[in-house]
Structure formats: structure tokens, C-alpha cells
Amino acid sequence: MDSGLQMADGGLASKSIRELQALMESGACTSRDIVEAVAAQIEAVDGDIHAYLEVNKEAALMDADAADARRAAGEKGPLLGIPVAIKDLLNVKGQSCRCASKILEGFTSPYDATSVAKLREAGAIPFGRVNMDEFAMGASTEHSAFGVTRNPWNLDHVSGGSSGGSAAAVAAHTAIVSLGSDTGGSVRQPASFCGCVGLKPSYGRVSRFGLTAFASSLDQVGVLSKSVADAADTLSVIAGHDPRDTTSDPAAVPDYAAALGEDLRGMKIGVAEEFFGEGVDPEVAASVRAAIDQCVSLGAEVVPVSFPHLKYAVSIYYILAPAEASANLSRFDGIRYGNRVEAEDPVSLMCKTRDAHFGDEVKRRILLGTYVLSSGYYDAYYVKALKARALIKQDFDRVFEQCDVLMSPVAPTTAYKVGAGAQDPMALYLGDICTIPSNLSGGCGLSVPCGLSEAGLPIGLQILGPAFAEERILRAGHAYEKARGAFEMGQ
Amino acid sequence: MNESNPDLDHVDVTYVANLARIELSAEETEKFQKELDTVVAYIHQLNELDLDGIEPMSHPHPRENVLREDVPMEGPDRELMLANAPARVQDLIRVPQMMEDA
Numbered sequence: 134m135d136s137g138l139q140m141a142d143g144g145l146a147s148k149s150i151r152e153l154q155a156l157m158e159s160g161a162c163t164s165r166d167i168v169e170a171v172a173a174q175i176e177a178v179d180g181d182i183h184a185y186l187e188v189n190k191e192a193a194l195m196d197a198d199a200a201d202a203r204r205a206a207g208e209k210g211p212l213l214g215i216p217v218a219i220k221d222l223l224n225v226k227g228q229s230c231r232c233a234s235k236i237l238e239g240f241t242s243p244y245d246a247t248s249v250a251k252l253r254e255a256g257a258i259p260f261g262r263v264n265m266d267e268f269a270m271g272a273s274t275e276h277s278a279f280g281v282t283r284n285p286w287n288l289d290h291v292s293g294g295s296s297g298g299s300a301a302a303v304a305a306h307t308a309i310v311s312l313g314s315d316t317g318g319s320v321r322q323p324a325s326f327c328g329c330v331g332l333k334p335s336y337g338r339v340s341r342f343g344l345t346a347f348a349s350s351l352d353q354v355g356v357l358s359k360s361v362a363d364a365a366d367t368l369s370v371i372a373g374h375d376p377r378d379t380t381s382d383p384a385a386v387p388d389y390a391a392a393l394g395e396d397l398r399g400m401k402i403g404v405a406e407e408f409f410g411e412g413v414d415p416e417v418a419a420s421v422r423a424a425i426d427q428c429v430s431l432g433a434e435v436v437p438v439s440f441p442h443l444k445y446a447v448s449i450y451y452i453l454a455p456a457e458a459s460a461n462l463s464r465f466d467g468i469r470y471g472n473r474v475e476a477e478d479p480v481s482l483m484c485k486t487r488d489a490h491f492g493d494e495v496k497r498r499i500l501l502g503t504y505v506l507s508s509g510y511y512d513a514y515y516v517k518a519l520k521a522r523a524l525i526k527q528d529f530d531r532v533f534e535q536c537d538v539l540m541s542p543v544a545p546t547t548a549y550k551v552g553a554g555a556q557d558p559m560a561l562y563l564g565d566i567c568t569i570p571s572n573l574s575g576g577c578g579l580s581v582p583c584g585l586s587e588a589g590l591p592i593g594l595q596i597l598g599p600a601f602a603e604e605r606i607l608r609a610g611h612a613y614e615k616a617r618g619a620f621e622m623g624q
Numbered sequence: 625m626n627e628s629n630p631d632l633d634h635v636d637v638t639y640v641a642n643l644a645r646i647e648l649s650a651e652e653t654e655k656f657q658k659e660l661d662t663v664v665a666y667i668h669q670l671n672e673l674d675l676d677g678i679e680p681m682s683h684p685h686p687r688e689n690v691l692r693e694d695v696p697m698e699g700p701d702r703e704l705m706l707a708n709a710p711a712r713v714q715d716l717i718r719v720p721q722m723m724e725d726a
Contacts, residue, residue: 243704336684350683379690380683448667459644466645468719473710478720484647496646500656501663503644504635513632517670519680524673526681559662575684600685 145170147306150215150363157204157214164197164204164214167309168260171216175261175307184282184292184302186221187229187262196258203256211366211390213256218308220299221262222269222345223354225249228259232345233277234267236490237471246343247378248312248354248371255370263298263311267492268462269319269347271295272564273554276494281551284327286590286622290548293323299357300327304622310367311357316347317450318543318568320355321580325543325593328582328620330610332356332364335600336575337382339368340375348457349380351450351572361581361611365389368603384601392604393611398432400609403536405440408567413545420584420592421542424613428540431612436536442524443570449525450569451562452505452518459502462495497558526574533599538609541567543580543593571597579606581613582620591620632668635660 145153145167156162172190179185193216200214219225222232224242231237249259266276274282274297282297284290285305292301296313300323303311313320315333324331332355339354346352356367372386402425409418429435467473467486474485491499505514532539544564554561571578576599583594594613598606614620637657641648648656702715711718 240708241704243700243708376692379687380685382685442673445670445673448670451663452667452670463645467710469717470708471710475711476720479722480645481647482720483645484642487645488647488649488652491646496648496652497656497659499644499646500635500637500640501660504640504660504664507640507643510632514667514670516680517673517675518667519682520675520678521670521673523678523681524675526684558659559666562663573684 146174146309148309149359150212150310150366151360153215153309154211158209164200164258165194167214168193168197168216168258171260171307171309174305178305179307181288182283182285182301182305182307183280184263184298184305184307185261186231186233186264186279186298189228189261193258193260200256200258208256210255212252212370214258215309216258216260217252218261218263218299218302218311219249219259220296220311220313221265222314223249223312224343224345225259228262230345232268233265233279234491234495235278235472236465236486239472240470244343247340247375249343251371251373257370261308263302263308265298266295267495268345268458269295269314269316270458270494270498272318272322272561274298274323275551276492278492283551284548284590286328287548287588289550290590291326291551293326293548295319295323296355296357297323300324300329300331303327303329303357303359310359310363312371313355313357314344314347315353315355315572316351317454317565317572320357321568321578321593321595322544322565324357324580325582326548326591328591328622330358330361330364330582331580332358332368333571333578334368334372334603335577337380338372338577338601338603340373340378340381342375342377346461348454349461350457351454353572361579361607361614362390362393364579365393365607365611382601387604389603389607392608394608395612395615396432397428397609397612400433400538401436401536402428402433402609403436403438403532403539405438405443405532405539405541407440407443408541412563412566413542414547416586417542417544417546417592421540421594424583424594424617425540427616428609428613431616433609438532438535438539440528440532440570442521442528443566445521446525446569446573447562447566449518449521449573450565451501452514453522455498455502456506456515457502459499459506462499465491494558522573525570529570529574529576529599537598537605539597541595541597543567543595547586547588547590547592567595575600577601577603577606579610581610583617633661633664635664
């Protein structure tokens with residue numbers, strides 16, 4: 134796959150949402166054609182990449198016919214007739230939802246996640262379940278119980294994670310767009326590794342109902358797409374208040390598409406040197422700085438800012454996220470659903486089920502989370518981390534008094550080789566340093582491809598905004614993307 | 625573990641695994657011991673911070689008492705929920721005996 138990706142079926146699968154809407158509107162293709170094209174592309178290339186855990190083509194074709202009928206009846210909409218690949222932790226009624234874990238083998242979702250229900254209302258088609266690190270814990274999709282998802286740009290390398298299946302599918306044109314989730318960078322980092330766009334909305338912007346919980350104060354449903362405009366269109370469909378998620382925000386959903394323009398006149402871009410510090414690959418730093426320069430040529434102004442507590446972000450996150458996870462994952466006990474190892478008494482049943490069916494990274498985090506919450510350690514770790522989290526929020530508050538958006542690398546490196554990080558969990562955790570802060574603060578973030586390394590692997594520009602400022606980051610990302618030009622494999 | 629004087633450098637993996645209801649093998653216990661001690665050594669860096677007087681931030685946008693109208697809503701389909709149970713007797717989920725015989 135060195136010289137560009139093979140395309141099945143006339144290239145419909147390689148098109149963006151907006152291009153496909155124009156084609157469907159003009160009658161040049163139908164939603165059924167698009168689903169067929171995506172299915173053919175999966176058939177052609179997913180054997181090597183392994184982005185998909187399940188493909189539900191027949192159900193998707195029926196949904197496509199329904200969408201075509203709605204269009205024939207005069208309906209229009211940004212996602213009408215568009216297939217959307219769903220990360221394996223979002224519930225789609227009647228489909229499996231395994232969170233890439235053996236503990237949920239055999240589980241069938243009894244209801245739709247609200248984000249999925251909103252897709253359906255808009256005429257979009259949930260098509261296929263894509264791979265991830267088990268329960269979204271990991272940054273490489275190597276922690277899936279069902280095998281690694283490889284990077285379409287170079288199959289020896291990881292796709293990133295935890296939404297690696299989502300990112301690889303969009304990059305390999307086996308998906309038009311995909312829903313993922315981002316707890317510490319799980320949408321933005323795989324988008325960066327696979328050269329696609331990744332949007333993490335502000336905490337509360339998209340309902341978490343039906344999103345299998347990892348860390349409830351950090352999780353947010355996100356979008357992986359081929360363009361910033363596609364991410365904006367998808368967010369406009371899935372965003373909004375949900376009575377079934379009390380943390381979802383009641384504010385009206387803005388017209389994100391209307392926020393997109395060609396120039397960046399008047400925009401202040403904050404640049405904090407802490408994000409370019411130790412551990413950031415010089416190639417990555419140079420590429421991101423060049424992208425920021427390009428934004429300046431579009432009329433933006435660079436404002437040097439500081440983010441003094443960045444170096445504590447990984448420590449804070451790896452206390453709080455495991456703590457919340459240890460509580461959330463207590464529901465996987467072999468009693469009500471999923472796999473069970475039978476035993477003489479209920480406690481042994483739970484202990485044996487959880488040992489047999491959780492993977493190592495999930496066990497590691499549950500143990501760590503249980504430890505920091507246990508008697509005698511709660512104040513020393515958990516409460517301390519909650520206080521330090523407030524310092525990260527204060528850093529952001531100060532930054533956004535001085536600028537509109539903050540730009541940085543998404544990840545310190547490009548995609549590493551499969552197996553390279555397996556021996557040292559702590560080294561992998563440090564790779565989350567640039568993305569974690571906006572989960573801690575509740576702000577929004579965007580990853581936009583900005584270059585290739587010498588080895589030919591994508592590099593991502595991160596654009597961060599305060600909570601509920603998606604319009605700003607989308608505007609910046611879209612204008613940059615237009616100026617950058619096409620970003621395709623095999624150019 | 626000594627609760628009055630917690631050992632902040634070493635995770636008691638056996639104790640924690642029992643709290644977390646995970647039955648680890650001896651090899652797993654040894655492996656996680658090393659890995660968790662490494663992570664815990666790293667997160668000690670928070671001790672550098674002066675956190676006196678800072679309010680703990682448990683949530684990005686704190687909200688209290690989010691209420692809705694007390695009206696009946698359709699719940700999940702009972703049959704679909706029960707269909708996921710690993711073991712079932714009629715409309716009940718079967719589990720091993722919870723209590724000793726009297």
C-alpha cells in the first residue's frame with residue numbers, strides 16, 4: 134500500500150459527505166450506491182487493515198433505500214443517505230456492542246445511543262462496527278480483544294487509538310465518516326496518525342446516553358471525517374441536549390456550517406511552547422509550526438501564551454480516568470449480560486469472569502483506579518488530582534483571555550510500529566500529553582492533517598478552543614485545510 | 625496494608641485486585657506489580673504542587689439537581705434486556721446461590 138490506495142467501485146467511497154450530497158441531489162448516485170461502494174471497498178482492503186469488527190450490509194441497504202425514498206419525497210439534510218461507521222462502544226439497537234472486549238461477547242444492544250438515534254432521524258445510516266482499544270483504554274488499537282487495526286498509510290504501523298478503527302476506516306475510504314469517542318485524545322490522536330480530521334466536541338455538547346462509559350467526567354462522542362466541513366455537518370446532527378444525559382448542555386446548537394469561511398482575519402492563535410517540549414519529535418514540531426505560519430498568511434495573528442501546568446496533565450489523567458473507569462466497569466460482572474465464568478458463589482463468578490474476559494490494559498486501569506480510590510489513598514491521589522485538574526482549567530482560562538484558539542501538535546510522534554510500545558505502559562501514557570488537557574477542562578478540540586514525516590506518516594495539527602466554541606476551531610481548521618490543499622495517500 | 629500509614633510507593637496488588645473483583649494469577653500479579661509501581665512513581669509528581677485552598681474539580685461544568693418533569697417515559701424493552709443475560713429462568717436472571725441455607 135505504498136503508492137496510494139486501491140479503490141473499489143468507481144471511487145464513491147473516497148468522496149466527502151458534501152461531495153456525495155451534491156451527487157445524490159443531482160441524481161448521479163443514490164444512497165444505496167454509496168453503501169454498495171463502501172461495502173466493496175471494505176471487501177477490497179479491510180482484510181489488511183482490520184478496521185471493522187462487523188459489517189451489517191443488508192440492514193444498511195434497507196436503511197439506504199429508506200433514505201433514498203425520503204430524498205425522493207423532497208427531504209434534504211446534511212447526512213441524509215450517508216453511511217456512518219460506528220465505534221464498537223456506541224449502542225445501535227439490534228447490533229452487537231462489544232467495546233472490543235471478550236466480556237461483552239454475545240451482547241445485543243436493546244436501544245440506540247442518542248447520537249445514533251439522531252443520525253437515524255437525519256437519515257444517516259449506521260453501517261458497520263469499527264475496532265477500538267478495549268473499552269477505549271489505549272492509544273493504538275492494539276488493546277482490542279479482536280486484533281489490531283493497522284495504519285492504512287503503512288501497515289506496519291498502528292492506527293492510533295482508541296478510535297483506531299474509526300480513523301483507519303475513514304483514511305482507507307472504507308467509511309465516509311465515523312463516530313468515535315474521546316476521553317483523553319481517542320478521536321484526535323488516531324485522526325492524526327491516519328491523516329484524517331478528528332473532532333472532540335466540548336463536554337456536554339453531544340449526549341453520552343448509549344455511549345458505554347469509560348470515564349464519565351471526560352468522555353465525549355466525537356467525529357472522524359475526511360474534511361472539517363464534514364465534521365461540522367456531522368456535529369450539527371448529533372449535538373444537542375438530551376433529557377437522558379443530565380450532563381448534556383441545554384444551549385441551542387449553532388449552525389456549524391455557517392461558521393466556516395476562507396480566511397482567518399482577526400483570529401488570535403495562541404501558541405504555548407510547553408506543547409512543543411521534551412518528547413515532541415522535531416519533525417512533528419516543524420510541521421505544526423509551518424501550519425501555524427500558514428494560518429498567519431490567512432490573516433491570523435500568533436499570540437505567545439503559557440500553559441505552566443501541562444506537565445502535570447498525564448498524572449492527573451491517569452489518576453482520574455482509571456478511578457472513574459474502575460467504578461464504571463464494575464457493571465461488567467458476568468451477572469446481567471456478556472460472558473460469564475460459572476462458579477460456586479457469586480463473588481467467585483465475578484472474580485473469575487473479570488479475570489478471564491478483561492484484557493491487560495483494562496485490568497491495569499481498573500487496578501490503578503481501585504488503588505487511588507481505596508481507603509488511605511483517596512486524599513493522596515484522587516482528591517489531589519481533582520485539585521490539580523482545576524489548575525489545568527485555570528491555565529486554559531488564562532490562555533483564552535488572550536487568544537481565540539490554541540494550536541499545538543496532536544501527538545508528540547507519528548504512528549509507531551505495531552508492538553513497539555507493548556512493554557512500557559507509562560511511555561505510552563505520556564503520548565497523550567497534548568490531548569488530555571481539553572478533556573480535563575471540558576473544552577473542544579480538532580485534529581487536522583498538516584504534513585507527512587520523512588517516513589511518509591501523517592502529522593496532525595491540534596486546534597483547541599474553550600467549552601462550546603466549536604465554531605471557532607472549525608472555522609480555523611476549515612480555512613487552514615483549504616489553504617493546505619488535498620491530503621491523500623499516494624500523492 | 626496499613627490504613628493509618630499507607631505505603632505510597634508500592635501498590636498492594638493482591639489487596640486491590642480483591643477490591644476490584646479480579647482473580648489474578650501469580651504471574652499477572654507480578655507483572656501488574658511492576659507496571660503499577662512505575663505509574664505510581666510517576667504520578668507522585670503531583671506532590672510538587674501547592675494545592676492548598678484549591679477547590680477539587682470533579683466535573684467540567686458542574687450542575688446540581690438536574691430535574692425533568694415527572695412523567696412516564698418508555699423504558700427499555702424487558703425482553704431485549706433479559707435476552708442478554710448469560711443465564712435465565714423465565715423472567716429472572718439466574719445466579720449462584722447468594723446466601724447460606726438457614
